[in-house]
Amino acid sequence: MNDVVRINTNHRRSSAVTYNGIVFLGGQTAEDRSQDIRGQTQQTLAKIDQFLAEAGTDKSRLLTAQIWLKNIKTDFAIMNEVWDAWTAPGASPTRATAQCDMGQPEVLVEIIVTAAIGKIEG
Template identity: 75%
Template sequence: MAEIRRIATDQRRSRAVVYNGMVFVGGQTADDRSQDIRGQTRQTLAKIEKYLADAGTDKRRLLTAQIWLKNLERDFEGMNEVWDAWTAPNAASTRATAQCELGHPDILVEIIVTAATAD
């Protein structure tokens, strides 16, 4: 039976869960919510990169991403600019982007990813 490893767990959630060769990184948002979409996206991706490293993998092994934007029309281009610069060359994951009401009014972007482990 495969072991389940939880990373940065509290009563409500784990930031990442490793199971059966996969890393599931829960929804991440920026800590400094005074930033514009580019700043919030950079912060969010940095957090994701850290949790992937904690799980023993990296962004080159991304399988899929879900991106939630507060305002798709206003923020899609800026978020994509940062996303495109961040993704590893020739390692683009599948991806879906949607607009939704996020957990706090000053959150502009939330990102969820799944990656393969390095094992």
């Protein structure tokens, strides 16, 4: 479990890296960037679910999250609705949300998470 494992890696970055029982996901964004904030958030969280599963864990094991919004004033409430429906009950991670200039103007939300690997026992 102490080996570094890289998931979906190219010359610049990995989508996820596991080490010592922790999975670190890089910034995830929606594939269909023509969607509004609700659609982009849903797609981004679905990608996070996929990478967590590939790493051997799930959203119930989230430790922390960083959420970047293109426009926090207009999109914060809707993003939170989607986030709240997605998170596992009783397993909310620490979280920070901020507004930032995105690398591509059509990206409305980018999410980074860290999670423990494995299932909760007992």
